[in-house]
Amino acid sequence: MLTILVVVIVLAVAFDYINGFHDAANSIATIVSTKVLTPFQAVLWAAAFNFAAYFYFTDHKVANTIAKTVVENYITLEVILAGLIAAISWNLFTWYYGIPSSSSHTLIGGFAGAGMAHALFLGDSIMGAINLGPTLKIISFIVLAPVIGMLISIVITLIILHLAKRSRPAVAEKWFKRLQLVSSAALSFAHGGNDAQKVMGIIVVAMVAGGYLPNADHMPEWIPLTCYSAIALGTMSGGWKIVKTMGTKITKVTALEGVGAETAGALTLGITEHFGIPVSTTHTITGSIIGVGLVKRVSAVRWGVTISLLWAWVLTIPVSAILAGITYGIMHYIL
Numbered sequence: 001m002l003t004i005l006v007v008v009i010v011l012a013v014a015f016d017y018i019n020g021f022h023d024a025a026n027s028i029a030t031i032v033s034t035k036v037l038t039p040f041q042a043v044l045w046a047a048a049f050n051f052a053a054y055f056y057f058t059d060h061k062v063a064n065t066i067a068k069t070v071v072e073n074y075i076t077l078e079v080i081l082a083g084l085i086a087a088i089s090w091n092l093f094t095w096y097y098g099i100p101s102s103s104s105h106t107l108i109g110g111f112a113g114a115g116m117a118h119a120l121f122l123g124d125s126i127m128g129a130i131n132l133g134p135t136l137k138i139i140s141f142i143v144l145a146p147v148i149g150m151l152i153s154i155v156i157t158l159i160i161l162h163l164a165k166r167s168r169p170a171v172a173e174k175w176f177k178r179l180q181l182v183s184s185a186a187l188s189f190a191h192g193g194n195d196a197q198k199v200m201g202i203i204v205v206a207m208v209a210g211g212y213l214p215n216a217d218h219m220p221e222w223i224p225l226t227c228y229s230a231i232a233l234g235t236m237s238g239g240w241k242i243v244k245t246m247g248t249k250i251t252k253v254t255a256l257e258g259v260g261a262e263t264a265g266a267l268t269l270g271i272t273e274h275f276g277i278p279v280s281t282t283h284t285i286t287g288s289i290i291g292v293g294l295v296k297r298v299s300a301v302r303w304g305v306t307i308s309l310l311w312a313w314v315l316t317i318p319v320s321a322i323l324a325g326i327t328y329g330i331m332h333y334i335l
Contacts, residue, residue: 004077005210009203011084013230016199018088019103020050020234022095023195023281030258030289031184036177045181046188047235053192054228060219061276062194065134066201067216069108070115074129078331079118080206083110086324094312101312102280106320107198108138113321117328138278142313145268145279146287153264153291160260161295176255183262188235190269191281196227198278203227257292264288283313 028042037045070079087103087110094101112130119129164172203223207213213220253261265285272279 001077001210004081005206005212008077008081008084008206011081011088012199012203012206013226015084015088015091015103015107016196016227016230017234017237018091018095019195019199020047020231021237022091022103022234023191028184028188029285030253030261031180033253034177034180034255034258036180036184036255036258042184043236045185046191047232049185049188050192050196050235051228051232053189053196054224056189057193057197057273058224060197060200060224062197062273062278063201063204063219064216065137065276065278066108066111066198067205068131068134069111069138071129071131074115074118074122074124075205075209076118077206077209078335079114079328080111080202080209082114082117082328082331083107083112083324084202085327086110086113086320089323090316090320094316099312101316102142102282104195104198104278104280105138105142105313105316107202108135108278109317109320110324111202112317113324114328116321117325117332120325121329121332139317141272141277141279142283142317145272146283146290148271149264149268149284149287150291150294152267153260153288154295156263157257157260157292157295160256164256173255176259180255180258180262183259183266186266187262187269187285190266190273192228192231194269194273194279194281196224196231199230200224200227253289253292257295260292260295261285261288264291280313 028037028039028046031037031045032039032042084107087106090101090106090110091103094106112135115129116126119126164176167175200219200223201216204213204216204219208216262285265281265288268284268288269279269281
């Protein structure tokens with residue numbers, strides 16, 4: 001039991017690290033594409049604010065939501081292990097091919113899929129293993145998060161354009177490049193707070209399942225510290241394939257538009273974190289980038305690339321769930 005718990009914790013921290021370099025593009029793509037920072041400077045900047053979130057997000061609402069995805073009776077260390085293996089596999093696959101899929105939904109899909117497989121082996125209803133309330137909330141924000149990000153970015157970009165319409169282009173560009181440092185920092189800060197908590201929830205659940213914690217409300221301080229450190233270190237490792245997709249393939253982004261998109265993404269993540277909703281940082285910033293493109297004209301958005309991304313979003317949870325179910329089935333007969 002202790003050995004499996006240690007393996008689960010190691011894999012969870014590894015997932016957080018992978019999440020960092022997989023999702024690094026979310027907060028640095030626009031700032032790199034506008035040449036405000038070099039790629040190396042950008043990842044250091046993002047990593048610093050990923051970790052800074054540790055000192056602010058102390059209520060762990062998102063972690064609590066993740067912990068409640070699977071009904072407690074169906075949570076075992078084997079279930080969590082299978083979910084993590086599936087999530088890491090899908091994350092690495094999408095990273096290798098430069099697909100900005102959601103690390104959050106990969107983790108949720110893996111956890112839920114393994115829980116349903118466990119229920120199936122027990123002869124119970126697979127849907128009975130899932131807490132529908134938290135799960136439906138998470139699934140609904142696959143659509144809502146990018147839409148909210150898009151709408152906020154449209155409003156912010158229009159306001160910025162109105163305020164800057166009398167400024168000289170060279171002066172405005174200079175100021176927007178400075179402001180983009182602030183907006184990208186805010187997005188990295190919100191990204192750290194949102195995504196690190198998801199793994200925190202998984203580790204806490206694992207410790208409860210292993211009998212080392214009485215319940216998910218008692219979180220030792222080393223868990224958030226480790227998770228925020230891992231995601232920051234992962235961000236420092238970069239993720240240049242996804243940077244290219246996010247920063248150049250969806251729409252051409254200027255410094256002004258980068259400020260609009262990043263600010264909208266940070267606000268959306270901040271709002272959802274306040275209500276304890278685990279959303280995809282990838283979906284959110286993609287919607288925000290589409291929003292600034294739409295302000296120019298509909299044709300400014302490369303809709304072919306966007307549709308491909310949507311397919312990845314739709315497939316992430318079911319594919320991760322299936323992978324986790326197969327993994328759990330293999331483990332069931334081996335362990």
